[in-house]
Amino acid sequence: MTLHDERLARAADHAIDFAARRRREERRSYARRPKKIADVVAQLIAQRGYGRIDANEQLTDVWAAAAGEPLATYSRPGKLRRGTLEVTVTNSTIMQEFTFQKQRILAELGRALPDAKIRDLRFRVGTIT
Numbered sequence: 001m002t003l004h005d006e007r008l009a010r011a012a013d014h015a016i017d018f019a020a021r022r023r024r025e026e027r028r029s030y031a032r033r034p035k036k037i038a039d040v041v042a043q044l045i046a047q048r049g050y051g052r053i054d055a056n057e058q059l060t061d062v063w064a065a066a067a068g069e070p071l072a073t074y075s076r077p078g079k080l081r082r083g084t085l086e087v088t089v090t091n092s093t094i095m096q097e098f099t100f101q102k103q104r105i106l107a108e109l110g111r112a113l114p115d116a117k118i119r120d121l122r123f124r125v126g127t128i129t
Contacts, residue, residue, distance in 0.1 A: 059113070063087075066108035071097060076128045083119035085109070088126040095123045 059080070064072040074094045078086035089095045098105070102121055109118045 059085075059116070062109060062112040066105045066112065067098070067101075071101075074128070080116060080118065083117055084122050085118050085120070086122050086124065088128060089123055090125070090128055092125055095125060098123050 059077050063075075063077040067075060071094065074090045075098065076088050078088055080086075087098065089098060098121070106118065106121060109116070
C-alpha cells in the first residue's frame with residue numbers, strides 16, 4: 001500500500017467516524033429539545049396500546065348494531081387485519097346465518113366506521129368470553 005493509499009484510507013475512516021459522531025449528536029440534541037405535548041401524548045398512546053383498546057370498544061359497539069341484537073349475543077368481533085374482520089361465533093348454525101347476512105353487515109360497518117375500511121368478514125367457531 002502506498003503512502004497515498006494510506007492517507008485516502010485514513011481520510012475515509014475519519015469521514016465515517018465524523019458522520020457517526022454527528023448522527024449521535026443529532027439524536028442527543030433532539031432528545032433534549034422541548035416537544036409539543038400533543039406529540040408526547042400521541043406517542044404514549046401508541047406505545048401503551050390505548051388507541052387499540054378504544055378502537056376495539058368502538059368496534060364492539062358498532063358490531064352489535066350491524067349484526068343485530070339477536071345475532072350479536074352469539075358473536076364477538078376479533079382482530080381487523082388488512083381489511084378483514086375476524087368474527088368468532090358460538091356455533092356453525094350462527095356462522096351460516098352470518099354468511100347469509102355478510103353483505104348487509106359489511107355495508108352497515110362501512111357506514112358506521114368508514115376509516116376502518118372493512119372489506120371482508122371471516123367467521124370462525126369458538127368460545128365467546
